[in-house]
Amino acid sequence: MFTLILVLLSQPLFGPFEQFTFMGEPMDTGLGSAPCLVDWNGDGLTDILVGTRDPYSPLLPDVDGGIFYLPNTGTPDTPLYETVAVLEADGAPITHSS
Numbered sequence: 001m002f003t004l005i006l007v008l009l010s011q012p013l014f015g016p017f018e019q020f021t022f023m024g025e026p027m028d029t030g031l032g033s034a035p036c037l038v039d040w041n042g043d044g045l046t047d048i049l050v051g052t053r054d055p056y057s058p059l060l061p062d063v064d065g066g067i068f069y070l071p072n073t074g075t076p077d078t079p080l081y082e083t084v085a086v087l088e089a090d091g092a093p094i095t096h097s098s
């Protein structure tokens, strides 16, 4: 008989809760959105990608869903998100309408 023994070598590490802000206000990525933290532009700072089908996303209310890109223009310890753009493919916005 084979017995699998799972050994937890390390404990997951979670930092304290941190509220992201967008243009100085608490960030609201919209209904049903899926934010993802990633260094999208390779500058060493954590950016945010948000996939959303929300046609009225607080980030870009005039865009009917899509993948939004918020570059971090702050520092590693103090991220700053002040602009948002829709990601494009072949020159066209990547949309995900509801």
Ligand SMILES: [Ca+2]
Binding pocket: 038, 039, 040, 041, 042, 043, 044, 045, 046, 047, 071, 072
């Ligand atoms: Ca970055």
